[in-house]
Amino acid sequence: xxxxxxxxxxxxxxxxxxxVGRDVAPAGSPADGCDSITVCESDRVSRHVVVxxxxxxxxxxxxxxxxASPPEGQHARVQVTVLEASPHLGGKLRVSDLAGVPVDEGxxxxxxxxxxxxxxxxxxxxxxxxxxxxxxxxxxxSRGAMRPLPRRMVMGVPADLRDLAATGLxxxxxxxxxxxxxxxxxxxxxxxxxxxxxxxxxxxxxxxDRLVEPLLGGVYAGxxxxxxxxxxxxxxxxxxVGRSLLAAASxxxxxxxxxxxxxxxxxxVFGAPRGGVGRLPGALVTSLKQAGVTIRTDVTVRELAxxxxxxxxxVGSTAAPEGVLADAVVVAVPxxxxxxxxxxxxxxxxxxLAQVPYSSMAVVALAVPRGALPTLPKGSGFLVPPVEGRSIxxxxxxxxxxxxxxxxxxxxVLLRASVGRLGEEALLQRDDAELVDQVRAxxxxxxxxxxxxxxxxxxxxxxxxxQYTVGHLGRVERIRADLARHPGLTVAGAAYDxxxxxxxxxxxxxxxTEVGTALASLRQ
Numbered sequence: 199x200x201x202x203x204x205x206x207x208x209x210x211x212x213x214x215x216x217x218v219g220r221d222v223a224p225a226g227s228p229a230d231g232c233d234s235i236t237v238c239e240s241d242r243v244s245r246h247v248v249v250x251x252x253x254x255x256x257x258x259x260x261x262x263x264x265x266a267s268p269p270e271g272q273h274a275r276v277q278v279t280v281l282e283a284s285p286h287l288g289g290k291l292r293v294s295d296l297a298g299v300p301v302d303e304g305x306x307x308x309x310x311x312x313x314x315x316x317x318x319x320x321x322x323x324x325x326x327x328x329x330x331x332x333x334x335x336x337x338x339x340s341r342g343a344m345r346p347l348p349r350r351m352v353m354g355v356p357a358d359l360r361d362l363a364a365t366g367l368x369x370x371x372x373x374x375x376x377x378x379x380x381x382x383x384x385x386x387x388x389x390x391x392x393x394x395x396x397x398x399x400x401x402x403x404x405x406x407d408r409l410v411e412p413l414l415g416g417v418y419a420g421x422x423x424x425x426x427x428x429x430x431x432x433x434x435x436x437x438x439v440g441r442s443l444l445a446a447a448s449x450x451x452x453x454x455x456x457x458x459x460x461x462x463x464x465x466x467v468f469g470a471p472r473g474g475v476g477r478l479p480g481a482l483v484t485s486l487k488q489a490g491v492t493i494r495t496d497v498t499v500r501e502l503a504x505x506x507x508x509x510x511x512x513v514g515s516t517a518a519p520e521g522v523l524a525d526a527v528v529v530a531v532p533x534x535x536x537x538x539x540x541x542x543x544x545x546x547x548x549x550x551l552a553q554v555p556y557s558s559m560a561v562v563a564l565a566v567p568r569g570a571l572p573t574l575p576k577g578s579g580f581l582v583p584p585v586e587g588r589s590i591x592x593x594x595x596x597x598x599x600x601x602x603x604x605x606x607x608x609x610x611v612l613l614r615a616s617v618g619r620l621g622e623e624a625l626l627q628r629d630d631a632e633l634v635d636q637v638r639a640x641x642x643x644x645x646x647x648x649x650x651x652x653x654x655x656x657x658x659x660x661x662x663x664x665q666y667t668v669g670h671l672g673r674v675e676r677i678r679a680d681l682a683r684h685p686g687l688t689v690a691g692a693a694y695d696x697x698x699x700x701x702x703x704x705x706x707x708x709x710x711t712e713v714g715t716a717l718a719s720l721r722q
Contacts, residue, residue: 252282253289258706288479
């Protein structure tokens with residue numbers, strides 16, 4: 199080859215390298231010349247996994263990926279990049295000051311009967327700060343009075359008739375209607391059915407209105423007549439076989455009571471780290487960065503496409519797009535953006551995800567002087583049935599629920615009220631001051647709150663809660679079946695197997711396992 203030809207060849211190589219340089223990937227990944235299908239550098243080069251979404255599910259997936267033992271024959275763990283479109287990490291787990299003390303803006307308790315949240319919090323250094331709730335008793339504000347929740351129930355479905363009668367939630371005719379459930383033949387649910395329709399048919403409408411609706415509304419901000427029995431009450435559905443609904447709930451509760459809690463306090467149900475559940479994402483991010491995970495915020499993923507050697511993501515603005523290469527991708531964003539990203543690759547999964555509805559809500563937090571509540575209600579808070587026609591659907595007496603607030607805010611009472619259900623968008627369109635005034639008015643009637651708060655805060659979660667409508671479990675199966683055709687591509691988050699913190703963490707861990715299996719298969 200002549201000197202001129204060599205020089206031309208050198209220039210061409212430089213141009214090609216500069217073009218490829220627009221695609222970002224870590225050292226040893228496909229962008230550095232290592233084919234993602236073949237083994238490079240004696241298989242010591244790590245694989246690159248991109249997690250789209252920095253909510254708790256995405257962060258949990260990243261944690262599981264970097265803490266898992268490397269597959270046999272692989273000497274390096276995966277390299278992980280987390281891309282989050284917003285400035286914040288942790289999704290709906292966020293804490294901020296209210297009257298000078300930290301108060302959660304989203305979820306404020308960890309369910310202790312599942313291990314995932316406690317285990318993760320412990321793994322990232324929050325174990326010593328975990329405390330059980332000081333009280334877990336709760337009430338229902340119904341027909342002008344605070345009435346205790348039944349001690350034995352499953353998401354509002356009563357498991358003991360005498361226990362239900364003692365609460366005073368139902369009138370005598372309404373209780374008599376519940377008794378009919380025992381006299382009717384046991385049912386077997388062949389297909390999915392809505393919680394509201396099934397419970398009303400077995401026990402009467404009052405059980406739905408006064409118990410099931412407020413319980414499900416507190417979790418999903420949805421409507422019992424649209425939510426799936428199998429998806430929202432998986433602990434109950436298996437027992438609804440040839441039994442009355444009352445007997446099914448009793449059997450489910452007995453099985454739950456036999457399950458050992460994950461804490462040292464027998465019977466503890468909820469816990470949280472001192473300072474709020476919103477501390478968990480920060481501790482997790484610190485742990486991930488120490489493990490070498492790259493975390494980027496304010497980065498929107500615009501496209502996701504399969505390549506001959508893995509996956510290519512286009513991120514950033516349309517004016518300055520950036521390519522990111524990966525061997526595997528975890529899509530840990532809500533259903534609608536997940537559907538848009540998957541449309542070009544897994545169209546069947548995308549079509550199913552596009553059908554998942556979401557509801558919006560807001561959390562109104564108040565700090566009031568001790569004197570504003572002449573008598574502090576007992577328990578951790580109360581629920582409000584939709585039939586009461588109030589704006590508030592649930593109230594947490596934060597100061598009473600978490601004992602550590604007595605140390606940091608002894609002169610204040612801290613409360614959090616949930617506002618908004620599916621179909622109540624007009625209520626949520628009110629400005630912050632109007633929402634605070636509405637909550638104050640409801641609390642004045644419910645618990646005698648008087649005067650003005652020392653501080654208030656409104657946090658809006660627009661489109662924040664996926665609705666597990668009838669047929670949800672089948673939809674999730676179809677999504678995963680389609681994604682199984684694309685090894686190295688998986689999903690995680692609240693849209694699939696549960697909206698609680700432990701369920702979202704488990705979803706992230708499941709996605710990490712699927713990715714690990716896919717990456718291991720590349721070496722076979």
